[in-house]
Amino acid sequence: MAKQLRIVMAQLDFLVGDIPGNTEIVLEQARRALDEFHGDMVVFPELALTGYPPEDLLLRPSLEPRIARAMSRLLDACLDIYLVVGFPEKKNDKLYNSLAVIKGNELLAVYRKQHLPNYQVFDEMRYFEPGSDPCVVGIQGVPVAFTVCEDMWESGPTLQAAAAGAVLLVNINASPYHLDKVAERRSLLGKRATEGRLPIIYVNLVGGQDELVFDGSSMVIDAAGDIQMLAPAFEPGLYPVTVVVAETTPCRISLPRQEIFIGESLEAEIYSALVIGTRDYVNKNGFKGVVLGLSGGIDSALTLAIAVDALGSDRVQAVMMPFDYTSELSRNAARQQAELLQVEYRVIPIAGLYNAALEALDEEFARLSTDVTEQNIQARCRGLLLMAISNKKGLLVLTTGNKSELAVGYSTLYGDMAGGFDSLKDVSKTMVYRLANYRNTAVGRKPQSVIPEAVIERPPSAELAPDQTDQDALPAYDVLDAILELYIESDLGGDSIVAKGFDETVVKKVLRLVDINEYKRRQSPVGVRLTQRGFGRDRRYPITNAWKIGE
Numbered sequence: 001m002a003k004q005l006r007i008v009m010a011q012l013d014f015l016v017g018d019i020p021g022n023t024e025i026v027l028e029q030a031r032r033a034l035d036e037f038h039g040d041m042v043v044f045p046e047l048a049l050t051g052y053p054p055e056d057l058l059l060r061p062s063l064e065p066r067i068a069r070a071m072s073r074l075l076d077a078c079l080d081i082y083l084v085v086g087f088p089e090k091k092n093d094k095l096y097n098s099l100a101v102i103k104g105n106e107l108l109a110v111y112r113k114q115h116l117p118n119y120q121v122f123d124e125m126r127y128f129e130p131g132s133d134p135c136v137v138g139i140q141g142v143p144v145a146f147t148v149c150e151d152m153w154e155s156g157p158t159l160q161a162a163a164a165g166a167v168l169l170v171n172i173n174a175s176p177y178h179l180d181k182v183a184e185r186r187s188l189l190g191k192r193a194t195e196g197r198l199p200i201i202y203v204n205l206v207g208g209q210d211e212l213v214f215d216g217s218s219m220v221i222d223a224a225g226d227i228q229m230l231a232p233a234f235e236p237g238l239y240p241v242t243v244v245v246a247e248t249t250p251c252r253i254s255l256p257r258q259e260i261f262i263g264e265s266l267e268a269e270i271y272s273a274l275v276i277g278t279r280d281y282v283n284k285n286g287f288k289g290v291v292l293g294l295s296g297g298i299d300s301a302l303t304l305a306i307a308v309d310a311l312g313s314d315r316v317q318a319v320m321m322p323f324d325y326t327s328e329l330s331r332n333a334a335r336q337q338a339e340l341l342q343v344e345y346r347v348i349p350i351a352g353l354y355n356a357a358l359e360a361l362d363e364e365f366a367r368l369s370t371d372v373t374e375q376n377i378q379a380r381c382r383g384l385l386l387m388a389i390s391n392k393k394g395l396l397v398l399t400t401g402n403k404s405e406l407a408v409g410y411s412t413l414y415g416d417m418a419g420g421f422d423s424l425k426d427v428s429k430t431m432v433y434r435l436a437n438y439r440n441t442a443v444g445r446k447p448q449s450v451i452p453e454a455v456i457e458r459p460p461s462a463e464l465a466p467d468q469t470d471q472d473a474l475p476a477y478d479v480l481d482a483i484l485e486l487y488i489e490s491d492l493g494g495d496s497i498v499a500k501g502f503d504e505t506v507v508k509k510v511l512r513l514v515d516i517n518e519y520k521r522r523q524s525p526v527g528v529r530l531t532q533r534g535f536g537r538d539r540r541y542p543i544t545n546a547w548k549i550g551e
Contacts, residue, residue: 005243008033008042011216013207013236016051023070034081037240041082045205046149049087052174058127064090078105094129111135113148121537134164142245149173162196167251173204177215190225208280211529213273223250234272267438277528278423279310289315292398296330300400301451308341317344321382333452340450353381379415396420404429409517425527426534429477483510489533494549511549519543
């Protein structure tokens with residue numbers, strides 16, 4: 001006779017370090033899973049009790065008693081549902097990335113993550129010891145195996161679970177987002193499911209943590225490797241699934257009236273990541289809102305739209321800080337966008353500050369010609385004003401630099417780089433334009449066109465000198481971004497890039513700019529990570545080095 005399990009995937013957002021708060025979220029959502037969805041089991045993400053990644057909080061001496069109190073709280077709640085929750089487990093002076101299976105006031109089983117990632121943004125070997133044993137628990141008479149995140153990237157744990165008699169595998173995750181990550185996971189899970197002849201229920205974290213963004217996209221894969229359910233990306237929620245277990249065939253997935261949420265454009269996916277990453281950084285760090293310099297350019301315009309979508313108009317302030325070279329187009333476009341998005345808007349000219357700075361430096365600059373120094377002073381005057389507003393009002397300064405500019409140092413240290421968070425840090429300039437057009441036409445967002453067309457169509461300019469455009473100093477952005485893609489994302493050398501048809505002089509100039517500006521990037525704010533080679537946790541190059549551009 002077939003048996004059924006009602007399993008609720010808890011795709012939720014947790015705050016790193018808030019063990020009591022995270023524990024209450026687990027209990028609250030477990031009760032919802034029981035009362036609203038009549039669940040037999042509710043599954044939470046990896047390290048749900050601490051949030052992910054907890055980094056060196058795992059080294060704190062008080063970690064063990066804090067986790068002990070959290071586990072006692074879960075057991076004392078005595079819920080009539082199987083609770084599957086990730087936590088750091090201290091055992092015999094070793095720390096494990098573990099999963100607990102709880103029912104009522106009983107801890108039924110613990111699984112310890114076997115494969116610890118130590119690449120890109122991950123450094124779990126710094127903290128954890130690997131486990132080695134499978135974990136199969138009878139859930140309502142159904143043998144269910146459990147694994148944690150990276151265990152899916154190796155075949156061993158899945159085959160081990162099948163050999164131990166499991167007919168269903170549950171995998172909990174804190175898998176951060178990057179471009180094409182959902183397709184990558186789907187392919188991987190399909191392979192594991194067919195290898196073990198096991199359906200897989202994959203539950204992932206959602207939300208932002210510093211530069212990392214977790215997309216959720218929890219999914220269910222049947223034993224044939226086909227996807228049966230994909231939860232919406234970047235949306236916290238409880239997603240139920242019914243598993244039907246027959247005695248003579250692999251258990252199958254029953255999803256009446258369920259939908260597979262697929263088909264979003266790349267721009268929609270990236271935009272959602274930027275919004276949730278910005279929202280969580282501001283909210284989790286306790287800021288009242290944000291302030292940014294609205295220049296009339298496309299980067300600040302897109303950043304303003306992201307901020308409003310993340311926080312609401314009432315928590316966003318935009319400041320236009322004009323100078324002699326600020327065009328009427330910029331002034332009008334900034335005011336127009338601020339009115340469209342209904343944010344607090346101020347105009348604070350910087351001529352007085354600039355002239356005072358030059359007067360103070362008069363003796364230092366005597367007999368020296370005007371150069372980029374004076375342009376940087378303009379940018380630093382603006383940074384000073386924004387940081388003053390931040391201090392006085394408790395607002396986080398959003399910087400507006402994109403990845404292309406940061407790559408080649410087309411930004412001013414302590415000027416337009418002064419701030420606390422950069423939503424566009426991992427967004428190329430060409431993608432900035434695509435996102436701006438997407439935001440202006442996105443279905444379901446009101447008002448629709450919030451970035452003035454004049455801003456999108458104008459030649460990009462820092463407006464720090466008369467008639468200045470970005471292309472005075474840089475190649476066209478489509479060329480620049482193509483070279484940066486090969487150098488930063490693909491790690492190709494200069495000779496290899498030239499061999500793909502790019503001008504050698506341009507390539508050498510771009511690569512040199514990237515290399516000599518590492519010191520700037522180290523001092524830039526954190527920002528949302530979108531690629532596998534984001535500046536920060538991914539791409540780690542020495543500031544001081546003598547590496548020669550070439551092969």
